[in-house]
Amino acid sequence: MHIENEPGLPDQANQRIVKHKPKNVPLNPEEATDGRRLMRLTAHGQQRADLIDHVFQFGGSNHLPIAGDWNGDGIRSVGVFRDGKWHFDMDGDGRWSEGDQTAVFGQKGDLPVVGDFNGDGIEEIAIFRNGRWIIDTNGNRQIDAADQVVELGQAGDLPVAGDFNGDGVDEPAVYRPAPDEAP
Numbered sequence: 001m002h003i004e005n006e007p008g009l010p011d012q013a014n015q016r017i018v019k020h021k022p023k024n025v026p027l028n029p030e031e032a033t034d035g036r037r038l039m040r041l042t043a044h045g046q047q048r049a050d051l052i053d054h055v056f057q058f059g060g061s062n063h064l065p066i067a068g069d070w071n072g073d074g075i076r077s078v079g080v081f082r083d084g085k086w087h088f089d090m091d092g093d094g095r096w097s098e099g100d101q102t103a104v105f106g107q108k109g110d111l112p113v114v115g116d117f118n119g120d121g122i123e124e125i126a127i128f129r130n131g132r133w134i135i136d137t138n139g140n141r142q143i144d145a146a147d148q149v150v151e152l153g154q155a156g157d158l159p160v161a162g163d164f165n166g167d168g169v170d171e172p173a174v175y176r177p178a179p180d181e182a183p
Helices: none
Strands: 037-040 047-050 064-068 077-082 085-088 101-104 111-115 124-129 132-135 148-151 158-162 171-175
Touching: 064 111, 111 158, 124 158, 124 171
Parallel strands: none
Antiparallel strands: 037 047, 064 077, 077 085, 085 101, 111 124, 124 132, 132 148, 158 171
16 A cells, blocks of 8 residues: 555655665755745744655555544644545645544545634544535544535535634535536
């Protein structure tokens, strides 16, 4: 599986032993893109200048990418979804490691949605199935009686989540492609 074999993000905290040259790191600045990109881990974190974008693989070609603040630290991490199974990069290192988690929430054909649906600062998962939303509002990453079920949309719609009214809680919405835009 791609997740288990990916070396992750190239940084000092990720010292996984690799027998070949690390991926996506230029030999010298002349091989990098023009200019530097400035980033911070948080709004108050130390500024870092990178010569390149960090490219890594988390999941396979048949997974759908997701991102969310899975642990409430204010930093979004990657994840993937396929056929109802979620993989969460809990430690944010860009590779599958011991502290990462999985969950089964949904089934084949469902579309994953991520949002802070209960306003607690940790993003929850949801699925969209032909106009029906199942939202993990209690955050246990299991489909159970406490989850919110919303009828909104129809087959072919694309799910969207966002805080559309400014109350700190994400709400479900759908995008309906025009007939000539259908995938």
